[in-house]
Amino acid sequence: MEKQKFIQYGFGPIGQRVASYAIDRGFELEAVIDSDPAKAGKNAGEILGKDLSVIIQDSSYDVFKSSKSNLVFLTTMSALEDAYPQILNCIHFKKNIVSTCEELSYPWKQNYHLSSRIDMLAKLNKVAVVGTGVNPGFAMDALPVFLSSICKDVESVRIERYQDASIRRLPFQKKIGAGCTLEEFDALVKEKKIRHVGFTESVQMIAKSLGWELEKIEETIEPVIAKKRVKSEFLKVPKGRVCGVDQICKGYMNGKEAITLELQAYLGHKKPHDAVMIKGEPNITSVVKGGINGDIATCAIAVNAAKKILESEPGLKTMLDLGLTSWYK
């Protein structure tokens, strides 16, 4: 059987890992695109520690016009507006897209106009597009949605993603403000540098599937203060400094909190887990103890979703539309 070729578009930490997983699973890396001048011209194989020679290119046009692959892993941007020109470019060259762009996971409410255009152009070019990842894309939306299948009634949904950030990469620890003073934390929040992207999309994906019309969605970001000295491989945070973040997103219906997502990520979290709590008939509490490793899970689900997106009808899809994704041999 011929190998499934793919193009890796975006070659940061997530892109490298997605490419690496895909290669391990028998996909063939046809090309790598990254606009970073420090990367262009280098051999992606060397960066991945794999025996292959694929030179990183900064021009997507050069890659696409000669490409034979029908699949792109797009791992460049979190905001849909930023990723949009790249998405259109892929579609124009008839590439199916699996992207970790957070706002693409469920863009229909926040970005209706862009969503419709992507959907229409994807259909015209007979390709399918999906945004996925562990979160958004799975732990705080698709999984709770699927768990609700066994309920006769659902009143409200609460999802907790509690993470001990001390085992994560340094960029992640910085992204949650570990080591900051309160003032520094507040400034970073204002600059939107401390913020998990995709909460609103997750809430809207759940609401869509459950048929709920929400009145409003509110998001808060609070620092978690170290009660004693905490440390990771990379950082030491003294007592009183910020050791991470507590981000909450609430969707309201009929004046009540119907959907609540809480992400706690800080150094030294004592109860890391991923929990889905459905209040209804019956009540369901489903827990992944220790929590889901976000770096592995996001890249794994992107590769796993590729099979479904290649089998899918054309158009802009979400994890609600594809059949059940799974790992596969």
Added chain:
Amino acid sequence: MEKQKFIQYGFGPIGQRVASYAIDRGFELEAVIDSDPAKAGKNAGEILGKDLSVIIQDSSYDVFKSSKSNLVFLTTMSALEDAYPQILNCIHFKKNIVSTCEELSYPWKQNYHLSSRIDMLAKLNKVAVVGTGVNPGFAMDALPVFLSSICKDVESVRIERYQDASIRRLPFQKKIGAGCTLEEFDALVKEKKIRHVGFTESVQMIAKSLGWELEKIEETIEPVIAKKRVKSEFLKVPKGRVCGVDQICKGYMNGKEAITLELQAYLGHKKPHDAVMIKGEPNITSVVKGGINGDIATCAIAVNAAKKILESEPGLKTMLDLGLTSWYK
């Protein structure tokens, strides 16, 4: 908006509950079919405790030839061979089918011939057919499959469904042999009267999704002996008697246990839960504490799956093919 009409085919405990849930969710009960002469002619509304007048009929032909509904909930049989003529009958009259027939949940391996015929006829008649329920259909197949999406590698899957049977209905307690002597239990197992139907189908559904070719599937059924006197609302089981069942199904690949399903159901189980344990990268253990109530869940998921089956392409579907089912308003 016009109400979604449905026909309830099979009016035992599960059928009654499915019909009841569907009505509560805004579906309109058009007709009830049950071959039991003791039921025919009675008002289904009275049995359900609902203010409606639908006379139970024993002739499916009479119902179908005048029916306007495009949806049947089929809750008659566990074995596909038994349900097959009824399925064909529904398809002939262009009814989409959601069934709790255990062997219909993933019939492609065990009953390839019947499956192909159902699929072909469903396509000809432009209807979709699915078998679902909590188990098979969700807890021991579709849910673990979906959870594997976040894995880079999967080596093996173990699923535990541990139930305290003392809170279940009397027929369920009898079905697991509670109160039997060992001899009685063995005799009932030989007669296939004590046996959860659908284990093989669950194992095959998982294998299909993960792309695993299994060499063999083995099933064992063992009694659980009461270590002290246990009781339920309905039964008292003295020490030494059977208080329930421990059923295990194993799928082997390359000489190793790759998929293991264990159902423990007995009076007084101290650790009821539904657990999915994936050994791979990463390891995932997901637990629903207390376990999923089978009676509610099976009927709820049947009603919840109806939406997806009505939107689906024609043919014989499984929970792997439909998009993500969910509760919905």
